[in-house]
Amino acid sequence: RGFFFSKLNFYKNLDNWNFFSVFNYVNNKFKENKLCFFLKQNFSYNTKGISFEKGNPLADIDSFSFHILNMKNLEKKFLANPNYMKYQNDINIKMRTILIDWLIDVHSKFKLALKTLYLTFNIFDRFLSVKNITRTKLQLLGITSMLMASKYEEIYAPETKDFVYISDNAYTKEDIFKMEALICSVLKFEFSYPSFIGFLANFLKRISAKKDTIYLSMYISELTVTEISLLKYPPSMIAISAIILARKFYWKLNENSLSLKILVP
Incomplete structure (x- = not known):
């Protein structure tokens, strides 16, 4: 399921880690104002971006160095309501999970960019946060969200007829x-x-991460898309939490001795 799921299927014992405790740890320890202060102090304004060496799994990801503060200011505006299922009359969390899995497969078949996939989920969840929908239209919302995300992110987006076909x-x-x-x-x-x-x-x-940490961080971040309760966390918090959990996985660090002072204050 997804690029990093396929790359990291050998992490069989990842489920043994207390995933949610890491989010709670980061959320409690590093408040919004401290994170914002850290970003202002540590990220320079330049247009050169990040230069990843050849073969690095993040080499195809755009540099956001000079955009990071703007991203931090924008992210809360694009958060979906994690409790939106309480207000939906005809759909439930299980239906969302099934559709998310299917959309990941569609994304893989169309060979779309990763950012297209996550914009798809964001459009999908934000729409359901403010608008009720019937179960007969849920798949329609999903494929339309991906079509719109493709138009926004891809150079050559799939056509409407492709989504008609993929939905049988x-x-x-x-x-x-x-x-x-x-x-x-x-x-x-x-x-x-x-x-x-x-x-x-x-x-x-920033922390000169090795490939294993990069892959595992991406894998952990990708896991969050199926869990609706994690919609309340902003993307920056998910990114930091994923790195902390990846580091904990490899170096057996406990929550009180995470050697990530270079990353967070």
């Missing part, structure tokens, strides 16, 4: 066009979502 003709092109217009109206054409990938790339470069 469950919907027509007109259905997708109508849903696309509705999404634009509900979300007010705001799709500049700063995903965790940009934050993660900068943080990993």
Whole structure:
């Protein structure tokens, strides 16, 4: 499921780690104002970006160095409501999880960029945070979200007919066009979502992370998309938490002795 899932299927004992405790640890220890202060102090404004060596798994990820403060200011604006299922009358968390899994497969078949996948999920969850939908339209919302994310992020985006085909003709092109217009109206054409990938790339470069830490951090971050309760955490928090958990996995660090002072204050 996804690029980093396939790369890291050998981490069988990852589930033994207390994943949620890491998020709680970071959330409690590094408050918003401290993180913001750290970003202002440690990230320079330049247009050169980050230079990753050949073969680095983050080499194809855009540099966000000179955008990082703007990303930090934007991320809260694009958070979905983690409790939106309480207000949905015809869908549930299990349906969301099944659809997310299917969309990951679709993303893989279309060979789309990672940032397209996460923008898809963000559009999907933000829409459901403010608009009720029936279960018969849930897949339509999913494929339309991916179509819109593709238009926003890809150079050569899949066509509408491709999404009609991938849904086994469950919907027509007109259905997708109508849903696309509705999404634009509900979300007010705001799709500049700063995903965790940009934050993660900068943080990993900051600590000169090795490939194993990079892959595991990406794997952990990717795990968050299926867990609706984690929608409350901003992308920067997910990125930091993933790195902490990856470091803990490799060096058996306890929560009170994480050697990440270079990363967080």
